[in-house]
Amino acid sequence: MADTLLEVDDLTKRFGGFVALDNVSLSVAQGDRVGLIGPNGSGKSTLVNCICGTLHNEGGSVRFNGAPVDGMKTHERTWLGMARSFQLPRPFTSMSVKDNLRIPLIYTVDARAKSRLTQAELDDRCAELLTLVGLEDKAQKMPRDLTQVEMRKLELARAMAAEPKLLIADEAMAGLSHSEVTDIVALLIRLNERGVTIIMIEHIMTAVMSFSQRLIVLVSGRKIADGAPQQVIQDPDVVRAYLGQ
Amino acid sequence: MRSSWFLLCAVAVGAAVFGLSRLVQSEYFFFAGYVVLQYIVLATAWNILGGYTGYVNFGSAAFFAIGAYASVAIYKLRTLSGVVAIDDHVLFEIPKALLVWLSDLPIPVLIVIGGMIAGLVGLGTGYLTLRLRGAFFAIATLALAVVVQTLITNWDYVGGSRGAYILRPASAPLVGNYIEYLFLIMLSLAVIAVAAARAIETSRLGYGFATIRDDELAAEASGVPTLKLKLIATTLSGAFMGMAGAPLPYYVTYLDPASGFSLAYAVNSIAMPLVGGTTTWVGPLVGAILLGTIQQIATVTISSAVNLLIVGLILIAFVIIAPNGLVGLVQGWFRKKDT
Numbered sequence: 207m208a209d210t211l212l213e214v215d216d217l218t219k220r221f222g223g224f225v226a227l228d229n230v231s232l233s234v235a236q237g238d239r240v241g242l243i244g245p246n247g248s249g250k251s252t253l254v255n256c257i258c259g260t261l262h263n264e265g266g267s268v269r270f271n272g273a274p275v276d277g278m279k280t281h282e283r284t285w286l287g288m289a290r291s292f293q294l295p296r297p298f299t300s301m302s303v304k305d306n307l308r309i310p311l312i313y314t315v316d317a318r319a320k321s322r323l324t325q326a327e328l329d330d331r332c333a334e335l336l337t338l339v340g341l342e343d344k345a346q347k348m349p350r351d352l353t354q355v356e357m358r359k360l361e362l363a364r365a366m367a368a369e370p371k372l373l374i375a376d377e378a379m380a381g382l383s384h385s386e387v388t389d390i391v392a393l394l395i396r397l398n399e400r401g402v403t404i405i406m407i408e409h410i411m412t413a414v415m416s417f418s419q420r421l422i423v424l425v426s427g428r429k430i431a432d433g434a435p436q437q438v439i440q441d442p443d444v445v446r447a448y449l450g451q
Numbered sequence: 452m453r454s455s456w457f458l459l460c461a462v463a464v465g466a467a468v469f470g471l472s473r474l475v476q477s478e479y480f481f482f483a484g485y486v487v488l489q490y491i492v493l494a495t496a497w498n499i500l501g502g503y504t505g506y507v508n509f510g511s512a513a514f515f516a517i518g519a520y521a522s523v524a525i526y527k528l529r530t531l532s533g534v535v536a537i538d539d540h541v542l543f544e545i546p547k548a549l550l551v552w553l554s555d556l557p558i559p560v561l562i563v564i565g566g567m568i569a570g571l572v573g574l575g576t577g578y579l580t581l582r583l584r585g586a587f588f589a590i591a592t593l594a595l596a597v598v599v600q601t602l603i604t605n606w607d608y609v610g611g612s613r614g615a616y617i618l619r620p621a622s623a624p625l626v627g628n629y630i631e632y633l634f635l636i637m638l639s640l641a642v643i644a645v646a647a648a649r650a651i652e653t654s655r656l657g658y659g660f661a662t663i664r665d666d667e668l669a670a671e672a673s674g675v676p677t678l679k680l681k682l683i684a685t686t687l688s689g690a691f692m693g694m695a696g697a698p699l700p701y702y703v704t705y706l707d708p709a710s711g712f713s714l715a716y717a718v719n720s721i722a723m724p725l726v727g728g729t730t731t732w733v734g735p736l737v738g739a740i741l742l743g744t745i746q747q748i749a750t751v752t753i754s755s756a757v758n759l760l761i762v763g764l765i766l767i768a769f770v771i772i773a774p775n776g777l778v779g780l781v782q783g784w785f786r787k788k789d790t
Contacts, residue, residue: 258672259671260668260671260672279671279676279678280668280671280672281671281672281673281674281675281676281677284671284672284673284674285674289672290672292668292669292672296666296668296669297665297666297669298661298662298665298666298669298670299665299666300661300664300665300730301658301661301665305658308658309658309659309662309670309673309674309675310673310674312655312658313655313659313673313674313675313676314673314674317674364669364673365672367673368673368674
């Protein structure tokens with residue numbers, strides 16, 4: 207079995223009296239392609255926010271690459287190798303597409319290497335990332351000039367610019383057409399083939415099933431299933447959660 | 452253009468401005484010019500935090516006054532006996548000559564001291580308030596201004612509410628005339644502030660500031676240490692505001708809390724970058740020259756009381772016509788021309 211990259215133990219998060227995450231435990235091995243699904247309000251985004259440090263969990267712990275990351279700030283977790291894309295694209299609107307990619311390179315890759323990339327190296331890496339996601343002809347465009355699918359690709363490219371070990375794609379396909387969804391799934395598989403472990407949070411089941419090697423289901427802040435996708439979708443608890451009694 | 456080249460160009464422009472100013476045989480010109488230059492520094496300083504990172508600071512007057520009162524506090528050292536005692540028990544004595552020497556420190560040194568104190572206050576304010584965002588941060592900075600003003604008003608050593616008088620030296624170094632000397636100092640400070648703002652804007656630090664302005668959550672997720680960067684911004688911004696205020700007591704010769712914490716400083720330091728444009732170093736420079744000059748003209752032609760009314764009307768006009776300021780207006784015009 208491959209080495210464990212991410213370990214979440216008994217994670218609990220409350221908002222006042224509302225329990226958003228209730229003792230959620232999971233582990234993700236290096237190189238995995240994991241799908242995380244659940245109805246709206248099941249705690250998927252809260253889980254991502256707790257893993258990435260955007261929210262602080264009240265109970266439980268998160269370990270990344272064997273070391274605890276509880277109490278660390280989001281940018282420190284990014285420096286360790288966690289990256290995420292957001293449910294709604296959040297580009298840096300005052301910067302060109304290329305400059306959006308420069309930010310993780312100068313702040314994360316440099317911080318990790320404790321040295322500075324030269325201008326030429328920055329240009330090369332931006333060009334490589336833009337080619338990887340198919341935005342090579344949009345380098346100088348502003349985010350407002352991009353289509354919805356291009357914006358999603360920029361979001362993923364910016365996450366990849368941090369050279370992560372783990373990429374969490376939070377509903378990267380919401381609102382896209384069927385062909386655009388296929389495009390993004392292919393992109394995520396390409397990223398995984400480069401050695402990046404990916405957790406994909408998604409509602410579009412065709413995308414989840416074609417991407418995931420493993421499926422985790424959250425309902426009302428609890429993990430109710432974890433296993434091979436074909437088995438999980440036939441699990442009676444999962445069927446009940448999605449279709450009702 | 453490299454920052455060092457830009458600094459050289461800025462120094463050359465500053466030298467040209469000073470040379471041309473000396474051709475004008477009017478002391479009032481230097482008085483008015485000092486105020487415009489002071490606003491260039493103040494607006495540029497405000498823009499480092501408010502424009503580059505998007506954190507609106509309503510407490511500019513407090514940082515400015517901290518610089519001014521630091522100079523007053525140093526000047527007043529000459530009034531102290533130098534004896535440090537507790538309950539009539541003398542702990543030690545500071546030589547009177549040393550106190551007098553300290554109270555006569557040259558203005559550039561006062562500027563450095565005022566800047567350091569205001570910068571430290573900026574750092575402290577940042578630690579206390581930067582977890583707040585938007586309107587909450589702005590209100591917290593406004594509260595800071597009220598707290599600092601209350602402290603100064605009740606600090607008898609610097610004159611309290613009745614104010615403090617400063618006696619200018621009879622002559623000034625380099626140029627002889629004291630007002631011309633103050634003008635030269637403020638001109639130098641404006642050159643340094645503008646060059647520093649441009650250097651920040653084009654550096655990695657400037658990119659980091661811009662990510663905070665655009666989307667703080669995405670910035671953190673991209674590895675930008677946002678809190679650290681915001682603390683750098685509050686410190687730099689506060690320091691330059693304090694520097695702008697440090698020569699004020701020698702300019703006005705009488706300083707009281709009402710003039711040191713004047714609403715005009717808070718309003719102008721925000722209005723000038725907004726009118727010029729907040730995303731580049733050019734904006735506060737253009738805004739300060741434009742609004743500062745209009746106010747000086749209005750002071751001598753209409754009334755000094757009408758100043759803030761003019762600022763308010765111009766600000767309203769710009770919010771409607773050019774929300775990104777003059778720089779944004781010009782950039783938009785060029786963009787349209789290109790397409």
